[in-house]
Amino acid sequence: MSDKKPTLGFIGIGLMGKPMTLRLLDAGFSVNVWNRSSEKLQPVTDVGAIACCSVAELVRASEVIILCLADTKVVESIVRNDIAPNGTAGKLLIDLSSIHPENTRQLAALLHQQCAMDWVDAPVSGGVAGAELGSLAIMAGGSAEHIDIARIVLAPLYQQLTHMGEVGSGQITKICNQMIVSCNVLVIAEMMALAKQAGVDAQQIPVALAGGFADSKPLQIVGAEMATGTFEPVKWRVKTLLKDLNMAVDLSAKQGTAVPMSALASQLMQLHGSQGYREQDPATLIKLYTKTDA
Numbered sequence: 001m002s003d004k005k006p007t008l009g010f011i012g013i014g015l016m017g018k019p020m021t022l023r024l025l026d027a028g029f030s031v032n033v034w035n036r037s038s039e040k041l042q043p044v045t046d047v048g049a050i051a052c053c054s055v056a057e058l059v060r061a062s063e064v065i066i067l068c069l070a071d072t073k074v075v076e077s078i079v080r081n082d083i084a085p086n087g088t089a090g091k092l093l094i095d096l097s098s099i100h101p102e103n104t105r106q107l108a109a110l111l112h113q114q115c116a117m118d119w120v121d122a123p124v125s126g127g128v129a130g131a132e133l134g135s136l137a138i139m140a141g142g143s144a145e146h147i148d149i150a151r152i153v154l155a156p157l158y159q160q161l162t163h164m165g166e167v168g169s170g171q172i173t174k175i176c177n178q179m180i181v182s183c184n185v186l187v188i189a190e191m192m193a194l195a196k197q198a199g200v201d202a203q204q205i206p207v208a209l210a211g212g213f214a215d216s217k218p219l220q221i222v223g224a225e226m227a228t229g230t231f232e233p234v235k236w237r238v239k240t241l242l243k244d245l246n247m248a249v250d251l252s253a254k255q256g257t258a259v260p261m262s263a264l265a266s267q268l269m270q271l272h273g274s275q276g277y278r279e280q281d282p283a284t285l286i287k288l289y290t291k292t293d294a
Contacts, residue, residue, distance in 0.1 A: 006153065034057075
């Protein structure tokens with residue numbers, strides 16, 4: 001790959017993909033874009049992104065292909081059906097999605113075997129706000145050579161990028177991250193519901209706990225939203241946490257370890273999602289613990 005900025009291809013212009021693409025454009029990268037729902041492309045094409053009619057066109061026109069997709073199934077479909085048949089040696093795929101580590105390793109091997117492209121798994125943490133501010137934490141798996149390229153390409157997006165090991169290790173680290181985040185959000189929800197029921201001014205709880213051992217970014221963001229019942233705009237989704245918790249449970253079973261708190265969190269998240277909240281913000285989890293009139 002040459003010293004000049006590589007041409008990027010960004011697939012998945014959603015809640016996270018849009019602000020990421022805008023930051024990459026602002027940093028001077030040429031960015032080709034594709035999204036299943038083409039109407040979502042306008043905010044980025046209006047400021048210079050180049051819309052592609054297909055993933056195949058995007059792959060052929062780009063040196064580094066970046067994925068920011070919903071789940072393992074979607075990533076696998078696009079890689080197998082669209083990227084691998086059109087990729088060429090010397091190109092790099094960077095997957096920002098949060099998907100299963102086992103599938104990541106399989107897809108990386110398939111991509112290299114079929115078209116000699118290489119893979120970095122680089123899931124992110126920090127939410128939409130982190131994507132907008134360029135302050136994401138990125139946990140990456142791949143060879144040192146390819147991680148060095150990812151550091152340069154993704155520089156507008158992150159505050160910290162950590163090389164966790166070989167391909168797949170970034171995804172394992174993201175699962176660990178989501179175990180902490182999901183359990184934290186669930187206990188914040190039950191705590192805020194208890195505080196409200198007991199007559200405490202719940203809006204003051206994030207303020208009162210700031211800087212103490214109980215403080216966290218989820219408390220300051222989601223706690224405040226739970227206190228006021230502010231559930232829109234949706235900045236992340238219940239189904240995303242549920243997906244990652246289910247992967248944690250599956251990974252622990254394969255490794256022969258126990259994750260009882262994350263397993264319970266998965267069950268509670270599933271219950272909440274089944275009540276119509278899968279596409280909603282996790283701040284709505286307080287409704288699991290809030291009394292309603294019959």
